[in-house]
Amino acid sequence: MQTHLAPEFKDTRQGQAAEAILRKCVHCGFCTATCPTYQILGDELDGPRGRIYLMKQVLEGAPVTRSTQQHLDRCLTCRNCESTCPSGVQYGELVEIGREIVDARVERPGGEKAVRWLLKEGLTSPLFGPAMKIGQLVRPLLPASLKNKVPAKPTGAAAARAHQWPTREHGRKVLMLMGCVQPAMMPGINSATARVLDAAGIQTLVADGAGCCGAIRTHLGDNAGGLADMRRNIDAWWPLVQGLTSQGAVEAIVMNASGCGASVKAYGHALAHDPDYADKAAQVSALTRDLSELLPDITPLLKARMGKDLPAQVPRRLAFHPPCTLQHGQQLRGGVETHLTALGFEVSLATQDSHLCCGSAGTYSVLQPELAYELRDRKLANLQPLQPQAIISANIGCIQHLQTGTSTPVRHWVEVLDEALQA
Numbered sequence: 001m002q003t004h005l006a007p008e009f010k011d012t013r014q015g016q017a018a019e020a021i022l023r024k025c026v027h028c029g030f031c032t033a034t035c036p037t038y039q040i041l042g043d044e045l046d047g048p049r050g051r052i053y054l055m056k057q058v059l060e061g062a063p064v065t066r067s068t069q070q071h072l073d074r075c076l077t078c079r080n081c082e083s084t085c086p087s088g089v090q091y092g093e094l095v096e097i098g099r100e101i102v103d104a105r106v107e108r109p110g111g112e113k114a115v116r117w118l119l120k121e122g123l124t125s126p127l128f129g130p131a132m133k134i135g136q137l138v139r140p141l142l143p144a145s146l147k148n149k150v151p152a153k154p155t156g157a158a159a160a161r162a163h164q165w166p167t168r169e170h171g172r173k174v175l176m177l178m179g180c181v182q183p184a185m186m187p188g189i190n191s192a193t194a195r196v197l198d199a200a201g202i203q204t205l206v207a208d209g210a211g212c213c214g215a216i217r218t219h220l221g222d223n224a225g226g227l228a229d230m231r232r233n234i235d236a237w238w239p240l241v242q243g244l245t246s247q248g249a250v251e252a253i254v255m256n257a258s259g260c261g262a263s264v265k266a267y268g269h270a271l272a273h274d275p276d277y278a279d280k281a282a283q284v285s286a287l288t289r290d291l292s293e294l295l296p297d298i299t300p301l302l303k304a305r306m307g308k309d310l311p312a313q314v315p316r317r318l319a320f321h322p323p324c325t326l327q328h329g330q331q332l333r334g335g336v337e338t339h340l341t342a343l344g345f346e347v348s349l350a351t352q353d354s355h356l357c358c359g360s361a362g363t364y365s366v367l368q369p370e371l372a373y374e375l376r377d378r379k380l381a382n383l384q385p386l387q388p389q390a391i392i393s394a395n396i397g398c399i400q401h402l403q404t405g406t407s408t409p410v411r412h413w414v415e416v417l418d419e420a421l422q423a
Helices: 015-022 030-034 036-041 046-059 066-073 078-084 091-103 108-122 130-139 156-161 186-201 215-219 223-243 258-264 278-287 292-307 324-329 335-342 368-386 395-402 412-422
Strands: 171-175 202-205 252-256 288-290 317-320 346-348 389-391 410-412
Touching: 015 046, 015 091, 030 046, 030 078, 036 368, 046 066, 046 091, 066 091, 066 108, 066 288, 078 091, 091 412, 108 215, 130 317, 156 186, 171 223, 171 389, 186 202, 186 292, 186 412, 215 223, 223 278, 252 258, 252 278, 252 292, 258 288, 258 324, 292 335, 292 412, 317 335, 317 368, 317 412, 335 346, 335 412, 368 395, 389 395, 389 412, 395 410, 410 412
Parallel strands: 171 202, 171 252, 252 288, 317 346, 317 389, 389 410
Antiparallel strands: none
């Protein structure tokens, strides 16, 4: 796609990056066939090709309007279009650039600005945990729109396991990001991860200074804030990456939320322009692994511990929803299904539209609830024929979003695996 940048963008890092991406696009339209919002709305400007045209016009100096902003807002950033694109257009990076430029030129209504500020500051705040506890206490009294964002407090054995962290030391060590909302919303995911890895002879370490991966601020148009989150995490992880502590160096940085994994794997690219962090960021990205990427190594060890048959109380028949950040953002497919099947589970994908977004998409379900819930209901309708005992996924946002529309338990796959090991 031929592009003539306006003078204000011609010599900027943003403009040059956007132009390189735009030039790859041959406007073939393959992306529209796999775009969730285009499928629902049927508007060219609510599909990747149309949004690319809008961003091209902005970069060439055309007037920026509220309508442009809204079309970009309605993008899920699911990156399904990247998996479909025959030309390798990096749409996800382009839309982040476009949003930042447009937001700097179009004033949002006061209510919108307030909600977006609360999301980027509240979800990443140390006060989020106490606020979530209060929300769980009054959950029965909350309106449905708020109740959907507050998971029920775990009870019984699940509550006990949520805070049981293994104490054994192992020669093999990995570093794990706890996440910003996960410890408060679903603490069982992190402890289950540590127990499963412990069962395979791997010790899980945590750097207390690490926090949000940077995705929340970046996706809300606060690029500087997102980069600051990335630098803080690199500083917190660096002693363990370099083996500068008594615990030695870690062999990987493990992510059990695929959204965080996609973000951290991109640190090297995001900070390539920063002379103080470029090399460190590249090393951190190279070390980062989604939890499922460890399965080929640990499955034989876990299988030896689990025996031939799964315990009766553990759900065997599972429907797997692969998050967009796993299958499109990280281009990881098939690992969870293959290795859980090898461990005795019956794992199936939806026979229709398993590649499409469930509508969670980070903060999207708060900012675009109508589209988000329509996508959720479509996803659940495609999973229901599998008649699963549980739906499993690999990202906390997808898990919570899907659970609001079904009575079938929705869990992280590592929690189900941990339950089988414990039983």
